[in-house]
Amino acid sequence: MSLRIAVLLKSVPDPKLWHRVTIDPVTRTLRKEGIPRVISPLDRNALEAAASLKEKHGGEVTVICMGSSGAKENLREALALGADRAVFLSGGTFGGADSLATARALSAALQKLGIPDLIFCGAVSYYGSTGQVGPQVAQMLGINHFSSARKFVYDGNMLTVESVTDGGVLVARGRLPLLLTVLREANKPRGLRLSETVKARRKEILEWSPADLPVSGAQLGLEGSGTRMIDLLPPTPGKDAEIIEGEPEVVAREILRKISVWTCGTGG
């Protein structure tokens, strides 16, 4: 059986540059201009999971992303990393969505495509880190899911999954369709290859607006969100540290004096 696989991808400000994100104390909004957008790191593992399954069992990988215009570059990259086509949900009332409204948009897009056999996404995104969207999409589509998968095996019929949960690992088997949120341990994402990058330029990116989806616009974006951010409080200034200076030996001895309460019982 050839597999129809979807990957849910989130575009996030590059986590390596997060220290440049600040809160504007006047407008009380986040300032993140000029920070390049990248594929949320664990979504790369989701993409790799999909691409390697396709290579083994045959099928097609569709990557879906909701985001602002900058995210299109990330979709193009996903097409070079194993996806066959992309769906870009952008514009209009998609903006300002919380996890609930995001899950509605993504599940409506999946419904329009026809529910795939397998859906992958990262266990958490690197911006909100909520981990909510994957399980919520599964609920809205009425399919089963496993969160935080570290390993999975597909035998052509059933999927066996190891998912990391509280105090251990749950090993379970499920029939398709299934949604999996994947951890970093699940695989090692491939790097970009020039030949694939060239091929990706010819692949299709479908662009859908809210009107293209089988869901009311009032269910999407800010209006459809179940939560609302009503304030963003700027940082309270911290008190500067007392600086310990000098030669390493002097500094080390001074540190030990500060922490002597905890070192009395150690060593020997």
Add this chain to the structure above:
Amino acid sequence: MIAQNNVWVYAQETRGGIAGVTLELLGEGRRLADRLSVKLTAVLCGEKVAGLTGCLFAAGADTVILVENPSLHYYNAACFGHCLEGLARRYHPQIFLFGATQQGKDLAAVTAARLNAGLTAHCTAFELDDGGRLRQMVPAFGGRCVFVSTGFPQMATVAPGVFQRPDLDWERRGEVVREQFTGDGNTAVKVLNFLPSPRAEKGLADAAVIVAAGAGVGGSEGYALVEELAALLNGVMGATRPAVDEGWALEEQMIGQSGCNVHPKLYIAVGVSGDQLHLSGVKDPDVFIAINKDRQANIFRHAHYGVIADFKLIIPRLIDLLKSRTHI
């Protein structure tokens, strides 16, 4: 019959007991319920869990809604989600809190989707406004976001360690309301096995001494050096997001908003820049020392003592001194 508009806490069973975070949430839930003059309800689902209700009352619950069924032996999103959705539709809680454990995060998301309710993740404080609406505080980029829900129930997840565990009062009694599980079970998914974590985790959450490594340790060699210091101090090793991303540290060692919340007595941060996502997870250490060669690092605005130097010069000296104990 239970009144509507109560404050609910999802009671998670772990290894035959109640998860610590559930007790912490009952403490906070008690405060909210008293302010709102409503009851505090714990919702407990499982196969044979009736024996755990006493602990929930001791932590502050007025009522426990108990659902027992063999389909609820292992956590399974479909069955547990079905269960909580049915209960919430029947009893209309105004607030529904979940611990941000693996299970709690998943179940909260699933239940919120089924109820079409908003869900705020990683809350570190709650306030009630004049109208009794729940203000949900989430740390972000040095400041705090304030969220409200647009409908009911107002749902939120809270990481372990954010709220204090209440003193347990074993004399407290309450009402147990038994509800039937009405689902069919989930036949499309079958649990084959549960593999408990092999090592008894020396938990970050309870550690008195924590040494944390950040991006500035530069590699697994630097990380190992910091680890040696942690071991000599009988401490537990923590890490920041970049150190986990680089593969030097494990996911469960991550301290901060999407990792663990810690409240050590001594906290030593090595090569940690100190963004708020990390610092929000470190609660009031008695002594907080930062070692970082970047004078501008935000960590120096939060630590008690700062060492502006290459850790590779300082830590080996510390290790030598601790080993020889000539400093005493």
